[in-house]
Amino acid sequence: xxxxxxxxxxxxxxxxxxxxxxxxxxxxxxxxxxxxxxxxxxxxxxxxxxxxxxxxxxxxxxxxxxxxxxxxxxxxxxxxxxxxxxxxxxxxxxxxxxxxxxxxxxxxxxxxxxxxxxxxxxxxxxxxxxxxxxxxxxxxxxxxxxxxxxxxxxxxxxxxxxxxxxxxxxxxxxxxxxxxxxxxxxxxxxxxxxxxxxxxxxxxxxxxxx
Numbered sequence: 001x002x003x004x005x006x007x008x009x010x011x012x013x014x015x016x017x018x019x020x021x022x023x024x025x026x027x028x029x030x031x032x033x034x035x036x037x038x039x040x041x042x043x044x045x046x047x048x049x050x051x052x053x054x055x056x057x058x059x060x061x062x063x064x065x066x067x068x069x070x071x072x073x074x075x076x077x078x079x080x081x082x083x084x085x086x087x088x089x090x091x092x093x094x095x096x097x098x099x100x101x102x103x104x105x106x107x108x109x110x111x112x113x114x115x116x117x118x119x120x121x122x123x124x125x126x127x128x129x130x131x132x133x134x135x136x137x138x139x140x141x142x143x144x145x146x147x148x149x150x151x152x153x154x155x156x157x158x159x160x161x162x163x164x165x166x167x168x169x170x171x172x173x174x175x176x177x178x179x180x181x182x183x184x185x186x187x188x189x190x191x192x193x194x195x196x197x198x199x200x201x202x203x204x205x206x207x208x209x210x
Contacts, residue, residue, distance in 0.1 A: 008083045008208070009098050011200035014042035019141055020106060021131045024052055024115070026151065027124040028159040035147035035192075041132070045080050045097035050200040051142045052115060052125065057151040057190075060203065062118035066097065066127075068105050078105070084207070098204070121158040144195040150187050 018041045026033040035055040039048060045066050053060045066080040080095045087094055105111060106129040115125040135141065152162035166187055168178040 008096065008204070010204060011044065011047055011098065014040070016040040016042040017135060018132050019135050020102065020129055021133065021145075022048075022106075023126075023128050023130050024056065025126045025128075026056070027126055029149070029152075029162070031149065033149045033151055035144055036130070037142055037144050039102075039142040040135070041103050043102050044200075045100050045102055046083065046204070047200045048102050048127075049082075049097055049115070050203050051197060052127070053117075054197045055142075055144045055147065055195050056125075058117060058123075059154045061154060062120070064097065065116045065119075067114040067116065068112075070105075083204070118155075121155065121161070123152075123158070142197050144192040144197075147190050147192050147195075150185065150189050153182060153185055 019038045020041055020043075022037055022039060024035045024037070033056075035052075037051055037055050039051050043051070049064050049066075050060070052058075063082040063084060065082060068078040068080070069076060070078045078095065080097050080100050083096045083098045085094065085096075105113065109129055109131050112126060112128045115127045117123045117125070152159075153165060156162055156165050164176075165178055165182060165185070168174065168176065169182065169185070169187055172179070174180055
């Protein structure tokens with residue numbers, strides 16, 4: 001590959017005393033599609049990316065990015081990229097989600113980031129730190145504690161495509177073949193207890209074919 005070489009740190013489990021309660025809301029969804037999760041304070045943004053994917057129901061087929069407003073940063077924002085981004089040779093040093101701990105930017109309740117998934121469909125998520133609390137002994141983190149509605153089907157065409165799927169589901173209209181394509185998708189169905197979180201390290205090792 002032409003351009004700069006990217007070094008990626010594989011995720012690992014670090015000791016932690018506190019957990020971050022984070023709410024994720026899919027922007028443009030009405031009524032809102034959202035999740036509330038508890039994650040270790042030791043997480044990187046890549047770890048958080050995997051937790052968001054699992055909680056929302058996305059399949060992690062595409063690139064991701066976090067954007068954080070910061071008056072001291074160039075352009076007044078910090079951009080944290082997917083480790084699979086292909087930089088150009090002249091591009092400045094990038095921040096990769098595998099290398100940046102979330103606690104660097106999530107310090108106090110109300111801190112937030114914009115999480116972008118799939119630059120084609122353009123799914124935008126508001127990610128807000130709601131509170132910081134001590135971890136509970138014997139509880140396994142991350143955990144999804146609340147949420148509403150199923151996330152849109154992968155590769156359905158963004159928010160506009162989601163509403164077309166929603167209309168076809170409500171009207172039971174398969175004239176465009178959407179119902180057949182949607183299979184058993186139910187926009188109203190979501191159970192936090194059914195969320196299964198994968199290991200960020202295993203996810204990355206599979207993606208890198210290690």
